[in-house]
Amino acid sequence: MLQALLISNGLQGLEKYYVSNELVRYTICLITKDFNPDLTPYDLLVVPNGSDHVAMLKIKDKVRAFLDEGKALVCCDGFFTAWVPGNQWLMDNSRRTLDVRYLPGPDRHGLLQNIDLDQLNFSHGMSGWWSCGYIQAAPGAEVLLADTWQRAIVVLDEVSTNGRMLLTASGPLADVTYSGKADSALVALYRNFIHLLSTSTVPAHG
Amino acid sequence: MAKIGLIFNGVWSHYAMATAPKYRDLYELLYVHDLTAAAVADLDALAIPFQSNQAVLTEKKDIIYDFLAAGKKVFLEGDSSTAWLDAQWEDRPVNNYWWVTDPTKPPVSDTNYDHPVYQGLTPRQACWHTHGVYTRVPEAAEILQTNAGGDVITWQTQQYGGTLLATTLDPIVEHGVQQITHLDNYVDRLTEWLSGVRPTPDRMTIDAAAYGEGALV
Incomplete structure (x- = not known):
């Protein structure tokens, strides 16, 4: 079982979106003024939507060392400070949300399996509801989803560190069960990454 | 010189709005963990956005109430905690789609358009969605917006000295997110009410230099 921090x-209600299950046990780390968590007991660091990127910048060296040990990071948020190794999120509002569509890229680990992209493209018929801005992806990182303007929206980075990073351009992900219903795209993408971490015998650098 | 302190939980939407060229001279990001009375002393107003850290706000509530006691303004959006506010906020499902599914039933049914923040707004500009409701507000509070069930969405009170305006709308967060394109109308009026300065009327833009290594934190 993966140990995730x-x-x-x-944020009100955050714990409802990451529920421990047969693959992952979540431990919540509440940010304080002296934020400096011990990452060593964990396999996975989860930085969810709406996180504190001032605090994350304070531990950027620790995150880098954590990843260099072959561990993993999910950041599904707008990381406006420079704490994610090799990658940077940028806000942008110069394109019409009406025109946003997501296009799959190379996906050698099958992280897009069982994902209905139309769930990300449209919600109640509206487009542009999920991601905001885009990611300046590290050279060599896999762009799993690009937007209408070929900007990176979902990135799997196995090259910047010895570990793995799944990054989204601020689009939320979640680890919840909908009582027997099929996983939504937001849950399926996250769980495909968890499945990769849980079953992979190949280190990130192959 | 900044006139409004935006109490900052490190959230990207707060950052995007406060660092946007049309607002950045009026708003100062005040990281919640570093919030002190000295940091707010020279400001005219405080803004507490949705997705704030209610536990830390509770620890620092004296700063907020001392600020109000000095006759200044505080704007509070989204959720809140009874641990620091004499009002009961309750969560409700967010309806982002009412204007598609049933435009005749918006999440707010009654608005006091005489309030300076709401003057001149259309109903669509005065409510996009709500994050919960208030089921109890301070006795002396003036109700500014309600939903069809009579729950309170927006209220204000002068009982603490200055003016506390609270709403379950989330104009600061959603303006930072930029998926709702009419929010300059609300946020510009809010900014003027808080600071006395009306931002330029053009649409909010983003300064890419404020991201990454150039982040203003």
């Missing part, structure tokens, strides 16, 4: 800046 879920970073929390005290």
Whole structure:
């Protein structure tokens, strides 16, 4: 079972979106003024939507060392500070949300399996509801989803560190069960990454 | 010189709005963990956005109430905690789609358009969605917006000295997110009410230099 540290800046209801299950046990780390968590017991660091990127910048060297040990990071948020190794999220509002569509890229680990992209493209018929801005991806990282303007929206980075990073351009992901219903795209993408971490015998650098 | 302190939980949407060229001279990001009375002393107003850290706000509530006691303004959006606010916020499902599924039933049914923040707004500009409701507000509070069930969405009170305006709308967060394109109308009026300065009327833009290594934190 993966041990995951879920970073929390005290948002109301956050714990409902990351529920421990047969693959992952979540421990919540509440950000304080002296934020400096011990990452060593964990396999996975989860930085969810709405996180504190001032706090994350304070531990950027620790995150880098964690990843260089072959561990994993999920950041599904707008990482506006420079704490994610090799990659940077940028906000942008120069394109019409009406025109946003997501296009799959190379996906050698099958992280897009069982995902209905139309769930990300449209919600109640509206487009542009999921991601915001885009990621300047590290050279060599896999762009799993690009937007209408070929900008990276979902990135799997196995090259910047010895570990693995799944990054989204601020689009939320979740680890919840909908009582027997099929997983939504937001859950399926996250769980495909968890499945990769749980079953992979190949280190990130192959 | 900044006039409004935006109490900052490190969240990207707060950052995007406060560092946007049309607002950045009026708003100062005040990282919640570093919030002190000295940091707010020279400001005219405080803004507490949705997705704030209610536990830390509770620890620092004296700063907020001392600020109000000095006759200044505080704007609070989204959720809140009874641990620091004499009002009961309750969560409700967010309806982002009412204007598609049933435009005749918006999440707010009654608005006091005489309030300076709401003057001149259309109903669509005055409510996009809500994050919960208030089922109890301070006795002396003035109700500014309600939903069809009579729950309170927006209220204000002067009982603490200055003016506390609270709403379950989330104009600061959603304006930072930029998926709702009419929010300059609300946020510009809010900014003027808080600071006395009306931002330029053009649409909010983003300064890419404020991201990454150039982040203003």
